[in-house]
Amino acid sequence: MKREQVLAHLVSRISEDDLIIAIFGDLSDQLYRLADRAGNFYLRGAMGLASSIGLGLAIAAPKKKVIVLDGDGSILMNLGSLATVASESPTNLIHVIVDNQSHAAVGGFPTATAYETDLALIAKGAGIRSAQTVRALGEFDRAFRRAISTAGPHVLVCKVDLDLSSGKGQATRLVYVTERFMARAKEHNPNLRDI
């Protein structure tokens, strides 16, 4: 299965209101090219933190579906976040880990998932009940459709082919992305006072 195919299926299954947090690198680049939209937040750094940003967003915006587009190298940097997600258990969080078993953005050195490490099992061990690994597109499509229509949190580990990075990130102004995203994410908050 190729990363582009996973992304293409994913964006075809979401609605305008759904929010996406995407890690820096090819995932963000491909998402941008495939379907740039107000509800996409492209990270440029923040190594490992996509799952945490998605958690905070899912709690703050409970009426929106929040989709985290993460990588194996990225989540391996922040495994504690899976325990925090399990403790908080936001029903609107879908954590998609695109697992190419490699640090593709920095030359392709293998990650631990190339050897013994099973991220879906780690997520389950952390306490996230809905965690599974998918290896084919049809399987991904079924699992993602279930994830987006049932209460989460869900973790979907998608095994994809290695495709070494060539991109340098989209040239979008980051502050524009932040402002556009926040306008889309906004839920009515009558308690927020002006300062």
Added chain:
Amino acid sequence: MTVHEVIVNSLKKGSVSFVVHIPDKLLLPLIKAMSDDSFFRCVLVTREEEGVGVAAGAYLGGKRTALVMQSTGVGNCLNALTSLNIVHQIPVLMIISLRGSLFEYNPADVRLGLSLQKLFDAIGVPCFSPTNQEQLGRMTDGAIALMETSKLPVAIVLDRLLFSE
């Protein structure tokens, strides 16, 4: 008033309702007070850097946020503060208990504690250290206003001497 009452008042006045925390002995009364108060949504995280991420996500979802931690944890946050908050203009109020200063018993906390102000200066994060309760309230109010204006992370550093024994 106690330190935690002053801080809670300022956070409420400034609509800072989303709080991420990492346990700390000095800040325990504050964390307990906020956890027991329905105004606040509190999230306990495993590591300070993770907390920066959770708070940033909540900000993107429309909340004003605070991150409550020890000064030692700031060392875990530097990449997140620079490559997430500063670059995307995502503010967060950091409420930090200072380790490594007067009466410190753990040598491991000294170097980072004594370097805290310099670390914040180096990455361009405003940092304020109140020396009494009146300043604490004014500075916390001011820090909330400043983070909204500047869209920067802002730190309030609490010395052990602020807390009555």
